[in-house]
Amino acid sequence: MILKTMFEKSWHQAGSVFRLSYSIAKANFKIRNEGSYLGVFWYLLNPLALFLIILFVRKAIDMGDVPAYPAYLLVGLIMFNYFRSTTSAAIGDISGNSNYIKSMKISYEPLVFSRIIESVFSHIFEIVLIIVLLIFFNESLIGILFYPFLFFFFVLFVSGVSFFLSTIGTFVSDLSNVWNVFMQFLFFTTPIFYVVNPGDSVYSANLFNPMFYFLSVGRDIIVYRAFPESWMIAAIVLFSCVTFFAGFVIFEKNKHKFAERV
């Protein structure tokens, strides 16, 4: 009986956190797009521009023979861009909302969750871009149906990193500069526009890079329509659950200091 009321209470709380997150996400989405869906174009501009540039310079640099390279490249770019844009924005989720935090008693989780919801929504448009490309290159669309399974864990991973960054962002004022440099570093060390094979030193280094697993499995599913290797799936489940749990715990442990810091 006590368990039941406890469950009902936490269910109710989760519901109100989600509703608030959704309202904030909706408002932020409207602000970013100035009320029109044309704004969605701007999300796609960055990966699209990189896509065209890399396709263009590919002739000059030998990056090995990759089957279905355009799709390989675009899936990598889009997934990396999702990670980069969501986590970079998360840095300011607490410190940028000081007017709410100081003038109202609100829970802080929705401020971060809303960013995740917003990012999931904008990711749909990025997926549409991939679908368009697959159709253009006459590839089968069947693989993309299985992408949501991977995306669920990807969101879990990105949420963990976001909770961690939004916490650190309240203590370190210029975190976004540091994170930008780190993202550059990660962009070039992750096989996004090139290929790594077992035995390379880059490959071995990438075994410690969660993004490597997400990208590899994403490509297996969408581009090559192959069942990913089981150790890769295990790594993804492990990385995403541990990251989410760690990020969330760090956030919860520090949230009582937020109001004083922003």
Add this chain to the structure above:
Amino acid sequence: MEEYRIIVENISKKFVRDYSSQETFLSKTLSFLFGKSHRVEFNALNDVSLRLPKGKILGVIGKNGEGKSTLLRIIAGIFKPDSGEVKINGSMVYLAGFGQGLKQKLTMRENIYLIGSIRGLDKKEIESRFEEIVEFSGLREYIDTKVYQFSAGMMTRLSFSITIFCIAQKNPDILLIDEAIGGGADITFQKKALDKMEGLINRGTSVIFVSHNLFQIEKYCDEAIWLKNGEIFMRGNSKEVVGAYVNAYSNDGNVKGYIEKKMSMKNKAAVKKVY
């Protein structure tokens, strides 16, 4: 506990402030590595205790930076005290300034829904209050206008209307008000706002009220405390505390003249209502 809404026991709060140059990544790393950091500490609150009986209104006065807002934020649960305890009996809403939280690039309608949900109302509740909010703000024709095109006074009106009806919907047992009455809007609206506010307070809500408007403190509060350097310097009947406070700062000729002028205004009935 039964007869009290709030019991605050011996709370203290110390703020540690880094120099702003100390808040960057590089300086944090350096000071972490070499163990050198310059920090300023100050006591915002020192051993403060108070009790708020059911249905009573407690005023808090004091100069800027003496700990009034910190006290309210600790009671509201926004700040965590270093030591001491806060016991709350009932539901509570913390209210600090109007004009906060409006999103400039959203329309009035969108802002009502956003702030409503941040204040803890669900969609149905906001819908049920929507008409009242629009009506009270007197801004019906701007309902789909983006807020950045509003004048400062219009923003105050909108923000006040949303907040006040959200509070009315939540119907809290306790209100914590920090410097929230009046401001920006024209005289007609101020009167309306004050009446609405009075209505909320006078239905048995227990209130802690921080203000620099001494007449409001005198008029509404049963009791008052005077915070000085983070400590309760004086407490008692609101008239006595306000009197002592005015005396303490009326040595300064300018201040004295200003207060006397305001006191004489107080006696003119027409103005009194608005203040």
